[in-house]
Amino acid sequence: MSGSLFWQRLFLHRWQRQMKYLTKITSKNALNKNLQHRHISTTLQLLNQSKPLQFDLSSFPVENIRNFCIIAHVDHGKSTLADRLLEITGTIPKGNNQQVLDKLPVERERGITVKAQTASLIYRYNDQDYLLNLIDTPGHVDFHYEVSRSLAACQGVILLVDANQGVQAQTVANFYLAFEAELTIIPVLNKIDLKNAQVEVVSDQIHNLFDLDKKDILKISAKQGTGVEEVLKAVIERIPCPKFDKTKPLRAFVFDSWYDRFKGVVAHFAICDGIIKEGDRILCNSTKKNYEVTEIGIMYPDQVSTGVLFAGQVGYAMMNMKNTDEAKIGDTFYHENQTVKPLPGFKEAIPMVFAGMFPMEHSEFLQLKSAIEKLTLNDRSVQVRMDSSPVLGQGYRLGFLGLLHMEVFNQRLEQEFDASVIITAPNIAFKVKIKGEKNIKQYGSEELLVLNPCLMPSIDIITEYQEPMVNGTIISPAEYINSITELCLNHRGRLKDQSYIDDTRVLFKVLFPLSEILVDFFDKLKSLSSGYASFDYEDAGFEITDLVKVDFTLNGREVEELTLICHVSRARDMAKRVCERLKATIPRQQFVIAVQGKVNQKVIAREDIKAYRKDVTAKCYGGDITRKMKLLKSQAEGKKKLRMIGNIEIPKDAFIKILQK
Numbered sequence: 001m002s003g004s005l006f007w008q009r010l011f012l013h014r015w016q017r018q019m020k021y022l023t024k025i026t027s028k029n030a031l032n033k034n035l036q037h038r039h040i041s042t043t044l045q046l047l048n049q050s051k052p053l054q055f056d057l058s059s060f061p062v063e064n065i066r067n068f069c070i071i072a073h074v075d076h077g078k079s080t081l082a083d084r085l086l087e088i089t090g091t092i093p094k095g096n097n098q099q100v101l102d103k104l105p106v107e108r109e110r111g112i113t114v115k116a117q118t119a120s121l122i123y124r125y126n127d128q129d130y131l132l133n134l135i136d137t138p139g140h141v142d143f144h145y146e147v148s149r150s151l152a153a154c155q156g157v158i159l160l161v162d163a164n165q166g167v168q169a170q171t172v173a174n175f176y177l178a179f180e181a182e183l184t185i186i187p188v189l190n191k192i193d194l195k196n197a198q199v200e201v202v203s204d205q206i207h208n209l210f211d212l213d214k215k216d217i218l219k220i221s222a223k224q225g226t227g228v229e230e231v232l233k234a235v236i237e238r239i240p241c242p243k244f245d246k247t248k249p250l251r252a253f254v255f256d257s258w259y260d261r262f263k264g265v266v267a268h269f270a271i272c273d274g275i276i277k278e279g280d281r282i283l284c285n286s287t288k289k290n291y292e293v294t295e296i297g298i299m300y301p302d303q304v305s306t307g308v309l310f311a312g313q314v315g316y317a318m319m320n321m322k323n324t325d326e327a328k329i330g331d332t333f334y335h336e337n338q339t340v341k342p343l344p345g346f347k348e349a350i351p352m353v354f355a356g357m358f359p360m361e362h363s364e365f366l367q368l369k370s371a372i373e374k375l376t377l378n379d380r381s382v383q384v385r386m387d388s389s390p391v392l393g394q395g396y397r398l399g400f401l402g403l404l405h406m407e408v409f410n411q412r413l414e415q416e417f418d419a420s421v422i423i424t425a426p427n428i429a430f431k432v433k434i435k436g437e438k439n440i441k442q443y444g445s446e447e448l449l450v451l452n453p454c455l456m457p458s459i460d461i462i463t464e465y466q467e468p469m470v471n472g473t474i475i476s477p478a479e480y481i482n483s484i485t486e487l488c489l490n491h492r493g494r495l496k497d498q499s500y501i502d503d504t505r506v507l508f509k510v511l512f513p514l515s516e517i518l519v520d521f522f523d524k525l526k527s528l529s530s531g532y533a534s535f536d537y538e539d540a541g542f543e544i545t546d547l548v549k550v551d552f553t554l555n556g557r558e559v560e561e562l563t564l565i566c567h568v569s570r571a572r573d574m575a576k577r578v579c580e581r582l583k584a585t586i587p588r589q590q591f592v593i594a595v596q597g598k599v600n601q602k603v604i605a606r607e608d609i610k611a612y613r614k615d616v617t618a619k620c621y622g623g624d625i626t627r628k629m630k631l632l633k634s635q636a637e638g639k640k641k642l643r644m645i646g647n648i649e650i651p652k653d654a655f656i657k658i659l660q661k
């Protein structure tokens with residue numbers, strides 16, 4: 001396709017977008033119906049006349065391609081900057097306040113990015129056209145796997161820092177991810193429009209902490225668009241082009257994939273070498289299955305078919321894959337009849353929190369299975385194992401990177417796949433060492449990873465307990481040093497390092513047991529520092545410790561879903577809390593129920609649920625048989641929702657409430 005035809009079509013595409021956008025806006029304006037009608041008909045005319053959009057990607061040699069991510073702490077403005085970049089390059093119309101790349105309903109509702117999203121931009125600079133592939137990444141620690149995955153498809157990053165808040169814990173974590181991946185880092189100070197912006201102070205922090213030159217720091221307001229054009233120029237000037245070769249055999253790296261309910265599996269490819277076209281037959285390295293490429297294109301920012309992708313480019317492909325196991329993130333695809341060295345895949349994510357996930361009704365298990373398979377295709381950081389429970393039936397035990405990750409996964413299951421589930425109380429994994437040849441043979445190894453507390457071996461054969469540890473980073477104003485130190489000690493933290501990153505802010509490095517920071521540590525930290533402290537953590541392996549298993553019984557019968565493992569110093573408090581919750585959620589019955597928390601059969605917490613005698617016929621005045629039948633019927637309905645633990649009836653939803661966090 002000639003250069004002028006390419007620009008003609010690109011212009012037409014942008015005009016279509018502008019008109020679609022205007023249609024959306026005007027359709028909201030009920031007062032201006034004439035105008036609305038005129039816009040819609042013009043747009044429709046235009047759409048009817050238009051030929052399908054075509055980009056000629058061969059007009060972008062590898063030297064004119066840049067692949068980069070935006071990384072930052074939560075809320076420092078990544079998605080807002082991405083919007084401005086899309087606007088400046090004409091990919092979307094100006095005046096958008098939508099955070100276009102936050103596409104999932106859960107992202108819109110919560111106002112956070114949970115999934116890295118790609119968009120291709122075309123930008124003219126120094127009389128040349130550049131293809132810029134941008135990845136907007138999440139900021140929250142629970143989604144850091146998305147960041148590390150995205151970095152694999154890039155040669156550089158924009159490290160965005162809020163000029164008001166300064167460097168925060170996730171800024172540090174994200175910097176090191178990019179630094180270790182040897183990517184070019186462009187430091188950018190955002191929100192300089194705010195009246196409390198401290199441009200000089202934060203520039204010093206960036207220089208002191210990351211050894212980045214102050215003169216290389218760009219100053220922008222993503223919200224107002226100030227300085228954003230400079231960011232595009234810096235991307236072109238500072239980030240190297242990908243070092244790939246289109247004359248070599250194809251190597252297409254899957255760095256993301258998702259399930260589209262109409263089109264099946266869609267893979268996101270970074271083309272490392274060679275050329276891939278529609279109609280090509282390609283082979284998956286891990287399964288050795290082959291496929292015909294039915295559609296291929298770029299995200300502009302939605303799918304736009306291009307028919308071909310060249311080395312160094314990033315885009316999507318469809319291959320009539322129906323099975324969610326077939327486009328695994330980290331896999332390599334290549335042309336049939338060719339042998340290439342597959343690209344190194346991703347490191348497996350290390351789950352921090354485990355929880356059981358069960359269907360609301362036993363009959364809905366297959367539906368849940370299909371939903372979990374489809375969603376984990378898009379979120380490879382979730383670890384999936386089968387599980388079953390006497391109370392909740394067949395289900396799964398899933399491993400997540402944190403509690404927010406668990407909540408978001410649950411919400412995505414509901415919103416994107418119509419699956420409502422019961423989640424059990426989250427727990428973390430422990431390790432134990434056992435003794436005795438027979439026992440080791442039975443369990444398969446001397447060291448065991450315990451993901452489900454009720455599967456913990458008997459203490460008689462355990463010789464050592466280990467708990468997971470994390471390296472925590474806290475950044476806070478210096479005035480909170482004492483209270484933060486106290487908080488860390490109360491959470492069994494061990495201070496490893498403490499240093500000033502400028503005159504007023506301190507960085508703490510603290511080693512914590514994971515169990516201590518999971519639930520309310522961050523809330524406490526925020527509240528004692530009036531919201532100014534930030535916290536990030538990463539896996540630090542296991543450490544020998546002293547653990548106990550706490551069992552719960554109702555009139556002597558064990559409720560195994562409630563079994564928990566905790567540090568010996570926490571056992572009494574935890575047992576008390578669960579007993580109180582049981583008391584609050586189980587309705588009174590015709591006999592007293594003793595709720596007990598036990599360690600090694602020794603009771604450490606107890607609550608009693610008093611007896612309550614219900615006279616069913618008391619309400620049936622004068623022996624009115626129809627009323628009595630109605631009441632019995634409603635009781636029978638109620639009974640369906642009951643679970644029996646021994647002779648104790650527990651309403652299913654009450655049980656769920658106890659299990660939930």
Ligand SMILES: Nc1nc2c(ncn2[C@@H]2O[C@H](COP(=O)(O)OP(=O)(O)OP(=O)(O)O)[C@@H](O)[C@H]2O)c(=O)[nH]1
Pocket residue numbers: 072073074075076077078079080081099111112113114137138139140190191192193194220221222223224
């Ligand atoms: N005043 C001002 N506000 C900004 C600027 N950039 C972003 N914001 C605001 O900061 C908030 C967070 O912006 P986002 O773009 O959602 O931040 P994010 O880094 O993508 O957030 P996560 O993806 O959840 O980590 C929003 O309310 C934005 O409107 C800016 O330059 N100036």
